[in-house]
Amino acid sequence: MNFIAAPMYKLLDEFNTNPDLVVDYLSKLYDRIAKVEEKVKAFITLRPFNDVLNEVESLIRIRKSSRNSMALFGIAVAIKDNISTKGLRTTCASRILENYIPPYDATVIAKLKSEGAIIIGKTNMDEFAMGSTTETSAFFATRNPWDLTRSPGGSSGGSAAALAAGEATVALGSDTGGSIRNPAAFTAIFGLKPTYGLVSRYGLIAYASSLDQIGPMARNTDDLALLLNVIAGYDPKDSTSINIPLPNFYKAMYDTYYREPRLKIAIARELFEYSEDPVKNMSYKSVDVLCSYHECREISIPYAKHSVAAYYIISMAEAGSNLARYDGVRYGLKVNFDNRNWVEVYKEVRTRGFGYEVKKRIALGAYILSTGYWDMYYLKALRFRRMLKEEFNKIFKEFDAIVSPTMPILPPKLGELIADPIKMYYSDVNTVIANLIGAPAISIPIGFVNGLPVGLQVMVRHFNEVTALYISKFLEDKLKLRDLIALV
Amino acid sequence: MSSIPEVKIGLEIHVQLTSLKTKLFCPTPSNYRGEEPNTYVCPVCLGLPGTLPVVNKKAIEYAIALALALNCEINDKLVFVRKHYFYPDLPKNYQISQYDGPGFSSIARNGYVKIFVDGKSKIVRIRRINIEEDPGKIHYIGSIETSPYSLVDYNRSGIALLEIVTEPDIESPKEARAFLDKLIAILEYLGITDTSREGAFRVDANISVAGGSRVEIKNIGSIKEVEKALTYEIIRQKNIVGKGGEVKRETRHWDSSKGVTVPLRSKEFEEDYRYFPDPDLPPMIITKTFIESVAKSLPELPDSRIERFIKQYELDEYRATVLVLIKWLADFFEECAKLYNNYKKLADLLITDFLRWVKEFNLSPRELKVQSIHIVKLLQYLDKGVISIKMLKESLPRIVKEGIDIDKLVAEGYTKLDDEIVIEKIVREVMAENPKAVKDALENPKAVNYLVGMVMKKTRGRADPNKTVEIIKRLLDEIRKKS
Secondary structure (H helix, E strand, C coil): CCCCCCCHHHHHHHHHHCCCHHHHHHHHHHHHHHHHHHHHCCEEEECCHHHHHHHHHHHHHHHHHCCCCCCCCCCEEEEECCECECCECCCCCCHHHCCCCCCCCCHHHHHHHHCCCEEEEEECCCHHHCCCCCCCCCCCCCCECCECCECCCCCCHHHHHHHHCCCCCEEEEEECCCCCHHHHHHHCCEEEECCCCCECCCCECCCCCCCCEEEEEECCHHHHHHHHHHHECCCCCCCCCCCCCCCCHHHHHHHHHHHCCCCEEEEEHHHHHCCCHHHHHHHHHHHHHHHCCCEEEEECCHHHHHHHHHHHHHHHHHHHHHHHHCCCCCCCCCCCCCCCCHHHHHHHHHHHHCCHHHHHHHHHHHHHHCCCCCHHHHHHHHHHHHHHHHHHHHHHHHCCEEEEECCCCCCCECCCCCCCHHHHHHCCCCCHHHHHHCCCEEEEEEEEECCEEEEEEEEECCCCHHHHHHHHHHHHHHHCCCCCCCCC | CCCCCCEEEEEEEEEECCCCCECCCCCCECCCCCCCCCCCCCCCCCCCCCCCCCCCHHHHHHHHHHHHHCCCEECCEECCEEEECCCCCCCCCEEEECCCCCCCCCCEEEEEEEEEECCEEEEEEEEEEEEEECCCEEEECCCCCCCCCEEEECCCCCCEEEEEEECCCECCHHHHHHHHHHHHHHHHHHCCCCCCCCCCEEEEEEEEECCCCCEEEEEECCHHHHHHHHHHHHHHHHHHHHCCCCCCCEEEEEECCCCEEEEEEECCCCCCCCCEECCCCCCEECCHHHHHHHHHCCCCCHHHHHHHHHHHCCCCHHHHHHHHHCHHHHHHHHHHHCCCCCHHHHHHHHHHHHHHHHHHCCCCHHHCCCCHHHHHHHHHHHHHCCCCHHHHHHHHHHHHHHCCCHHHHHHCCCCCECCHHHHHHHHHHHHHHCHHHHHHHHHCHHHHHHHHHHHHHHCCCCECHHHHHHHHHHHHHHHHHHC
8 A cells, every 4th residue: 555645534444454554654654754855845843753653652552452443543644833732842933933842732733632643743834824935934945846946835835745745644734814725726735724713723823813724734635524524623712713513524525425416606707817827727627627517607706806905904913913922031032131121132032033024014013003003904904804704695695615716826936926025915815815704715736737736716605614525526526636746 | 379279080990800710811720829930820821822812701790790880881792902012921912901992892881989978978980890811920139120130920910800990080089098998898799809918909090180281100009008199199299280380291100118109101102002802802792681690699789788777777878888888897787786776876886996996906807706796795784884884995805806705704793883882992092092182172072083083093994983973072071071
């Protein structure tokens, strides 16, 4: 069995009959990592193989002695480095947290562990998730496994690259304005931003609290659904998590898949128009595939482009607030305290600890919320957000899903996008809408242009992840683009 | 001569909800007092990356109870905001608080408190009540100026606070005191806080005199200090205005050891706290049903108890107010009143000598040895003439301190001395010892009082005064007849 490319659901079957296989699987995986990681640079912190092995051996004993099957038994998961892992360095790709070791597990991490998943390491990202290319990482840029001169996207670029390079079986990312879907599209994997409130944010190091959401990343729809099953659910530690009964997403996805209902799908014209031609053309091709069975209609969302402005205003305001806590007093970057007052210490910690993009967003966030400007920017953005929600509620009354290209561009050359901030911010145009309205959205691989991946985004109603998974499964079936691993 | 300027005082009071078992936004226990620094903490109240606040529902219940007791309008939506400022005692460098402004709201607004000063009732309006988290505490080695470094203790970080803000309706330090006494009583009746605990009750005062700007005095620790600080500040400001000077708008600090206020920082512009709704805490709906259920569970509050005391015990407003505002004393009064129905006499004893001795001996009202029956019997013996008022006052300290049964004292002979033979014997002794006083008394009837006083001294006040006077007069007459 090819452990590297095998889908998770198959591995789970194998491990269920023979738990000891997990050791072989992990050693093959670590071989693969040793081979490709130097080129891809997906991980900030990779756990030593021996540590993982020790953990696995005791896990196998537990598995053998108890009848309890674990939903992710033995599966190697890569975790974005803004999700707190007890005892395992969590840096947010920032100097300010370079040596920060959380004393607690994020709720999603606790869930993964109790289901037998193996956390192999923490993946690279844009610093504090602020960026679209994984280049604002304070440590290094991650490369796109499909073309090492290009970016894997961001900010969950490390998790996406790890999957595309065969360094992990599934991964977790976080998505504030597209940070799961963007790198998923650029690396030919599947990525889902769940409904806001479906997955606990407890332990996710906040960028913009009202937009952040943890989500699954995988190389096929089944694995995505299985991973979502584990991480979703109400958490009393997160006041924004929603307490409603949830389906078994995997089962519900298959139920729908076998029934094969015809859906009403909206083609968002403007979101195609913003895109480069190769992306647009490839996207329309996959739309044709969808429309051969489902009922499609083009719709217009003329104000959609303002989403980018609203998104950046809200996210920067919240970021400035969320990042105020990094002062080097209790944790994080340590500087010399002797004979200096706390203002001097704070200044040095924050000057040295934060990178340029983060400083820019903190400064703009403070400006946006300051007296005299806050109604002009912040309140206006909130009003737009409310309006957007209402408009999309109307669309969702008529349609089951809204499709668009995930990214308006192909994976950019390293350094290309980061040099042009306006272009970089506008590359989020299609993805930020789902965060602003809180709805789930998925990115599905639909093809390659000159060897560069293209993804299609499907937005669905709140808590209708099953519909998104069904469409993903439908396209996966027709396009046969799944379990893809770049040669590197 | 300058005219007397009008004084306007508004108070901002921070009250810790010490009755809560846990902090405001995390399950960390709240009984941190006296514990090792930084041991009553968790990832949430340390503001570690990725942690999230969850509201303590009981704190909301307490806030609503206070809002009802202060006659406030309660907002139907509970919105928390972040108030940003960098300070080492604030782990997130923002405080989760509330803000009363467009788009936001405090939990409660527009209430009032009735106070009673110099024989008159008066209304002090409440502007708002906010719920917020307490910061940690900074310790200095020696004073803030000389300390080579500062230490931060986060045990207090995240403790639930209510901030109560009045309108500037208070016009004198005395009124401020009456208001604070009333507020503390209300808090005590509600059982939501023990204001006697260190740091559980902190006051900021805004004060201005006519013709001057508003000056804020920060962090005054007790009611007595508030009264002193305000008195000082009024004189200071009036002096400036009287000399034609300008009172600067500033924040001052009350130095209780020197008894003066000193400038802290000048307040030329409002600090920009960049308030915005905390995205980690979605607005909570406060339903009418919830408010009603809190209202139903409210205990009898000071105002209605004062009214009841006036009606039921026919006390005047002054006595009723003094009693009721000291809850344990009012409770004690009611216990006594079940057995003794000269309520006015009872009230007078309790609010004067009784209370004085409790304070003098520094007794904890919860651990008093004296019982209602002791006081009732004392008054009954007085009424029956078994003991004198002087004896009552003399025995009261021991009874208050040790809870001695007055029956025991009376059985041991501690009664008023009315045996004429005994009194006559003592009178003769006194007259023999004071020939000069006897001579004076023979000439001047008013000088008899001296002899009476000497008899009282000898009997420690037990001799019946009327009988004593009678006997002295008779003996003096006998001397006159002989001569």
